Amino acid sequence: MTPQIAIFLVLAALAVAGAVSLILQRHPIHSALSLIVVMVALAGLYLLQGADFIAAVQIIVYAGAIMVLFVFVIMLLNAGEEERTNLSRMAQYVGVPLGVVFLVEVAYWVGRATSHMSQSTPQSVSTHDLSTLLFREYVFPFELTSFLILIAILGALVLARREDSE
């Protein structure tokens, strides 16, 4: 049990716990908090793999901006708790067990199919190399994503505006 595997297990357990909590919580804000826990755990896993910049971007953009948007909307719309209704009998006796079996099976086969792969580079990837790749080979998709963000901003503004009488 090397330190790295120990850290991985802790972060992975945190991520899975967050995801399960997302499903089991009734109030959307608690689900949002669980998702933030998942994202921070994943950022830790990126750090463990040496992807420093991606980990920082994950926290700054995903956990620090997108999830803030979700929390704002939940607060603004005053979303309440979901009603607790029991699952139908079909779901309870057939759906959930089959779902668990499917999940375990997929995980097992993914693990077995890739167990021969080992991680090659032990040191961190520098931001310099990543940005060189981003701005030389992938500059066209980069510019396209800036257009995409502009369109999203305009779309959100137009959609959420109150309809005043013209």
Place this chain on the structure above:
Amino acid sequence: MEGVLDVVGVESPGGVVVPTSYYLVLSAVLFGLGVVAFVFKRNIITVFMSIELMLNAVNLAFVAFSRALGQMQGQVFVFFVIVVAAAEAAVGMAITIVIARNRGTLNVERVDTLKH
């Protein structure tokens, strides 16, 4: 100049690191849980959050493969996925606000017809 791994001082004796399959199994499990949340939850916002969970699981797989194959394109793609998820979340939340304003409910089972 040191990365986070060097600072924390985790030495890997004999060059053993966390095998790639561990990360991929975790990614599969998270993706599956995202699908379960998508199917079972009734609040629109929670459904959106399950989509974000699935995207995160995919990002983890990308980074794991990028590290295993020694190429950086995986991380570049993660960057793009995060950006597209941001744009999608913005527009999705705007649509949610409009639906809540017009239908008065955030329950997906009650906004399933054009006419109400």
Place this chain on the structure above:
Amino acid sequence: MNEFAAQHPLLIVALPKIAVLLFVLLTALAYLTWFERKVVAHIQARWGPYRVGPHGLLQPLADGLKFLFKEDVTPAGADRFTYFLAPFLSLSLAITSIAVIPFGPKEFTVFGQSTPLAITNLNIGLLILFAITSLGVYGVALAGWSSNSKYSLLGGLRSSAQMVSYELTLTMSVVGVILMAGTFNLSEIVQAQQGFFWGFVPRWNLIGAPFPQVIGFVLFFTAAVAETNRAPFDLVEAEQELVGGFHTEYASFKFAMFFMAEYSSMITVSCLATILFFGGWLSPFPQTGLWTWTRYIPAATFAIAGVALIIHGVRYLTMLGRVVLPALGVALCALAVLFIRPGAPDFVQGPFWFLLKISIFIFIYVWLRGTLPRLRYDRLMTFGWKVLLPLAILNVVITSLAIVLTQK
């Protein structure tokens, strides 16, 4: 012991550093409240805390005891988990950001392990600071929502919207510095500012080549004041406006946690401003030639302060003051003597100049609070989006042009 230290560097070296820094930081937070009350009071032509201990120096202790012993009320209908989480999140994030800040260049040895004057020296130190700032929005938003009160909800929403908006300008204004230094590593950003123009003007980023980052600094400081919800951008938590904003329903110790988080963010921003724009721990005087006497400035400052305290203290009004103040003065003189010993000036230089510059920025923070009137909320938001953000983008464009044109 040395072999044990070599095998467990985390335990022997990092944990004591963290403990010491945490202790110093929490004491500094407490006395920052005293400093602020004194300075604001003197700006308003009054004395400030004067009675509790000599010159009000025991006031933070009294405040701390008050916070501990006040009744802790939880509002009815509050979401309990989130209500307890929000101040904890705010405070822990604010304190964590001190971990990446370098206080000096020299390394010192603990049990044979050489370690720098910072808790960590990350390659992405600056990005981690921004990540922590981004997460700080949650403390405010969740506090406002979970209190189950309309003042809190409105205050929380407004405050977090303000923080998110000014965060953009905050990160953009620093891009010029990153371009000039070429790295996110805070120690290396400071080291890139070494050297002097024409022999005596320091090569800080504020007045550095290829493009002086004056706009960047002004934008950074303004955005930081707005980000930490301080005056003149503190509409959301001023008592005259929204009753108290997001921390209306928080009693004793949880309120103190928000308070401490705000001051801790102030300290972090001051540290960042000195590192990025003012040369961090670099002395403003050159170290060679005619200027070698400036290496004894730390010792001289401490000696003068110590002697002044002794002279003032022996004629103080109360008995406690006549004991405590000269004792403090003697301690400062002893430190001054310690700094003159051979080898010490090199070691003390870095932290001394760093702490001096941080104090200047904290003083500017408090000065702004005592002097400027508040901005109305809609003006605050238009200022952030329509004035500051375009200026920040302009700064990035001009800096990149300057770097490309002077590169060959």
